[in-house]
Amino acid sequence: MKNLIITCILATMIISNGAGQSFDLAKALKDKKIEVYDAKKVSVSDESRHSIGLTGDIVWLTDVTFSEGTIEIDLKGNDGMQQTFPGVIFHGVDSATYDGVYFRPFNFQSADPGRKIHAVQYVSEPEYPWHVTREKMNGVYEKAVTPAPGPNDWFHAKIVVKGNQINVYVNGSATPSLTVTKLNDRTTGKFGLMCDGTRPGEFANLVIKK
Numbered sequence: 001m002k003n004l005i006i007t008c009i010l011a012t013m014i015i016s017n018g019a020g021q022s023f024d025l026a027k028a029l030k031d032k033k034i035e036v037y038d039a040k041k042v043s044v045s046d047e048s049r050h051s052i053g054l055t056g057d058i059v060w061l062t063d064v065t066f067s068e069g070t071i072e073i074d075l076k077g078n079d080g081m082q083q084t085f086p087g088v089i090f091h092g093v094d095s096a097t098y099d100g101v102y103f104r105p106f107n108f109q110s111a112d113p114g115r116k117i118h119a120v121q122y123v124s125e126p127e128y129p130w131h132v133t134r135e136k137m138n139g140v141y142e143k144a145v146t147p148a149p150g151p152n153d154w155f156h157a158k159i160v161v162k163g164n165q166i167n168v169y170v171n172g173s174a175t176p177s178l179t180v181t182k183l184n185d186r187t188t189g190k191f192g193l194m195c196d197g198t199r200p201g202e203f204a205n206l207v208i209k210k
Contacts, residue, residue, distance in 0.1 A: 020070070020209030026050040028061065035060040035192075037095075045202045051076075053200035054086070058095055060192035066090045067188040069210035071159040076202040077105030079151035085194075086201025087121075088159060092190035099124050099182060100194055101159050101168055105151040119145040120168055124183035133183075143178045145170050154202075
């Protein structure tokens with residue numbers, strides 16, 4: 001009986017650890033568990049989805065440190081050219097120094113091949129912002145998203161960070177849309193959300209598995 005109890009406890013621990021840590025972003029915002037620098041740029045966007053909207057800014061989740069593991073999140077932008085760039089940031093030092101993976105939903109289904117290959121992007125700020133990697137290594141740190149979601153639709157992203165490797169999967173695909181090697185030596189740091197542009201990107205159902 002004692003061995004059975006121990007086995008059950010260990011199984012419960014494995015299931016709990018495997019499930020990761022889930023975040024209700026709307027509640028986290030209301031409970032001030034998200035560092036907000038400009039209240040006009042972040043708000044609860046959909047109560048039923050527990051999502052938040054973010055416009056032209058970054059926010060950090062308080063008391064969350066990320067080293068390596070899997071980040072899963074639902075995101076939504078729109079088809080307006082250059083209007084939304086939703087994504088996640090990690091290994092952060094401050095608002096100027098971090099790694100980021102973000103999306104250009106307006107390019108997801110573009111008929112222009114040059115735009116379509118610029119749908120998901122990795123950046124290492126401040127040394128390697130998007131325009132530096134595009135100028136020096138075009139097509140390496142940004143790729144098309146496959147399968148391509150609708151530009152106005154919610155989509156699911158899974159970002160796997162293991163050592164210096166980053167793989168980005170979209171909507172359950174077994175093949176990564178983007179595979180890159182990190183461009184810095186940081187191995188841990190703050191975790192947050194980002195969305196450049198003039199209209200809000202939306203975020204929901206964040207899960208971090210370490």
